[in-house]
Amino acid sequence: MKAFAYAAGSIGLACALIFGAPAQAESNLEQTKVSIAVGGKTLFYYLPLTIAEQKGFFKEEGLEVEISDLSGGSKALQALVGGSADVVSGSYEHTISMQAKGQDIVAFVVEGNAPGIVLGVAKNKADKITSAKDLKGLNIGVTAPGSSTHMYVKTLLVKAGLSPDDISAIGVGAGAGAVAALEHGEVDAVANLDPVIAKLEADDAIKVMYDTRTKAGVDEVYGGDYHAAVLYTKASYLHDNPHTSQALANAIVHALKWMASATPEEIVNTVPEAYYGGDKALYTAALKANLGSYSKTGEFSKEATEHVLAVLKAFDEKVQKATIDLSKTYDDQFAKAAQSAVK
Incomplete structure (x- = not known):
């Protein structure tokens, strides 16, 4: 003990x-x-x-x-x-x-x-955003500024050599509001979790870039158990x-x-x-x-x-x-x- x-x-x-x-x-x-x-x-x-x-x-x-x-x-x-x-x-x-x-x-x-957090990019922007380096200057939806989803985005930015301040974190919640924010163009990408991500995938609204729903994804983003x-x-x-x-x-x-x-x-x-x-x-x-x-x-x-x-x-x-x-x-x-x- x-x-x-x-x-x-x-x-x-x-x-x-x-x-x-x-x-x-x-x-x-x-x-x-x-x-x-x-x-x-x-x-x-x-x-x-x-x-x-x-x-x-x-x-x-x-x-x-x-x-x-x-x-x-x-x-x-x-x-x-x-x-x-x-x-x-x-x-x-x-x-x-x-x-x-x-x-x-x-x-x-x-x-x-x-964590099960996923970073998904709006499909209509996916051809120009292929890695974390391309996130600079974007509006990214997170559940709330300062939340674990926001920390996830900061982690990706730093690993790509960027500053956490290189994006604008927009609070979109963890439900239907997050789906609407992405699909209505209020944000360029979202860091969120299922079932929000599953809904966006079913709607063919996002391209998944980073995914910590799997062990391989956790290792890629965080370097091991987390x-x-x-x-x-x-x-x-x-x-x-x-x-x-x-x-x-x-x-x-x-x-x-x-x-x-x-x-x-x-x-x-x-x-x-x-x-x-x-x-x-x-x-x-x-x-x-x-x-x-x-x-x-x-x-x-x-x-x-x-x-x-x-x-x-x-x-x-x-x-x-x-x-x-x-x-x-x-x-x-x-x-x-x-x-x-x-x-």
Whole structure:
């Protein structure tokens, strides 16, 4: 276990879980009502969160979870910092960037090990835009400025020898608005995720240039394993609410284990119909393309955290100047304990 100064009760809980105590610990929860912010809940990036909600895994842990769906990951982070959310389902990248700003934000369970972000160029411009070097001067749609999709674009620009300021990042959200922005010519390209990308591909509206839905694509852009979606919160929250945090981790690990054994059709039938965007077959096909991106255990990899830090150092001046202690950006004890708690 990591050397976080948690209350003694959290150690007792972890030990109890290791020896097979039930996952439900309602009487021990510091709080039963938890607010979670997410930037684009319908995206496959955050599917384990929806599964945990729809399958009742949060309720099994004695939790009443309220999920606020915001336009992008940076907005979810703002909700946490501002105090309107207890926890965020968001990008692991934010834990590092916030440490560079002097704020201790800690991830405590992994949802995804591949971002699944795609950069697609409008078909009518694809003949002139063939690599990241050609992005200079363009308007590029991202879920929200400062979000993981925006960081993805910055990564591509820096690798191509450009500056992150060489493009204009336009917030287009994570749903129908993103599709409309590209198809109506409001942006020249988009950095987004499925099912948005799947819809644009089906409409023959984009040419995919960079794709992290696959292991090969992740390696090309990020150089190796890369943590994507996680649950993160303030270090003080983990300290003050160890049992509640454990219950949240249990629910997500339960969702990950269920997804690993379920068929794509079972997963699709679990999410709200509104997620399909009116085309269940397309949604199912897109899900199959993303199934390899999810964590099987919820646990952290030192290699993956190091790759995230290396990527951020390439374009984030605050990260470049800061001394980052990666061990303070994540705590693996909750996901590890959940392995025994969740069968």
